[in-house]
Amino acid sequence: QVQLQQSGAELAKPGSSVKISCKASGYTFTSYDISWIKQTTGQGLEYIGYINTGSGGTYYNEKFKGKATLTVDKSSSTAFMQLSSLTPEDTAVYYCARDVPLMDAWGQGASVTVSS
Amino acid sequence: DVVLTQSPATLSVTPGERISLSCRASESVDTYLHWYQQKPNESPRLLIKYASQSISGIPSRFSGSGSGTDFTLSINGVELEDLSIYYCQQGNSLNTFGAGTKLELK
Numbered sequence: 342q343v344q345l346q347q348s349g350a351e352l353a354k355p356g357s358s359v360k361i362s363c364k365a366s367g368y369t370f371t372s373y374d375i376s377w378i379k380q381t382t383g384q385g386l387e388y389i390g391y392i393n394t395g396s397g398g399t400y401y402n403e404k405f406k407g408k409a410t411l412t413v414d415k416s417s418s419t420a421f422m423q424l425s426s427l428t429p430e431d432t433a434v435y436y437c438a439r440d441v442p443l444m445d446a447w448g449q450g451a452s453v454t455v456s457s
Numbered sequence: 458d459v460v461l462t463q464s465p466a467t468l469s470v471t472p473g474e475r476i477s478l479s480c481r482a483s484e485s486v487d488t489y490l491h492w493y494q495q496k497p498n499e500s501p502r503l504l505i506k507y508a509s510q511s512i513s514g515i516p517s518r519f520s521g522s523g524s525g526t527d528f529t530l531s532i533n534g535v536e537l538e539d540l541s542i543y544y545c546q547q548g549n550s551l552n553t554f555g556a557g558t559k560l561e562l563k
Contacts (some may be wrong), residue, residue, distance in 0.1 A: 349536070350482055368539045376552070378554075385544065385555070385556045385557050386501065386544055386546075386552060386554040386557075388551075388552040388554065391552075402551070436500060436501070442547070442548055443503065443506050443507075443546070444491075444493075444501075444503065445503050445506075445512075446500070447500040447501055448500065449500055450500055450549060
């Protein structure tokens with residue numbers, strides 16, 4: 342079955358960067374895009390962007406340009422999202438999802454806490 | 458960006474009743490409107506795709522309708538396990554999500 346396994350929780354200091362991974366299994370990785378979504382505690386879902394896993398092409402929500410960088414390693418069927426220049430407003434759970442082009446499978450979420 | 462407005466924000470329900478949740482788009486999204494359920498401490502799960510198409514493994518009490526700007530998610534006979542937050546998402550123009558509707562026990 343389709344599975345997306347994300348990396349674990351991160352505790353980071355303001356101004357630093359983190360890189361979250363999303364390893365796919367159960368399907369041909371390069372057949373579908375991977376999208377990334379932010380969810381702050383008690384808040385809704387915010388779309389960050391997606392990466393075409395075959396070409397590496399990316400789209401970013403304007404709000405996250407310069408904040409998020411999406412990459413992919415086809416050899417390991419893994420997508421990555423790097424968040425840079427972290428501030429407390431980046432504290433959230435970040436999900437990856439298979440985008441077919443609707444989001445039909447989600448990772449378990451990766452918690453990022455930004456605190457000094 | 459297309460803004461999705463969900464109402465009500467919170468709905469108090471009694472098990473067994475039929476309920477409807479609304480999602481209104483700021484401009485037409487045709488039928489590129491999908492519904493997700495998120496239970497506490499879980500990831501969102503796809504419930505309905507393209508406004509009204511069912512998803513394998515989702516109970517038949519869930520159904521969707523609408524096109525253009527007005528959409529409805531219905532639950533025919535709410536069960537306790539349905540107490541969750543429901544989000545709509547449009548994929549017609551740069552993916553956006555609604556703010557969600559929380560189902561709680563009356």
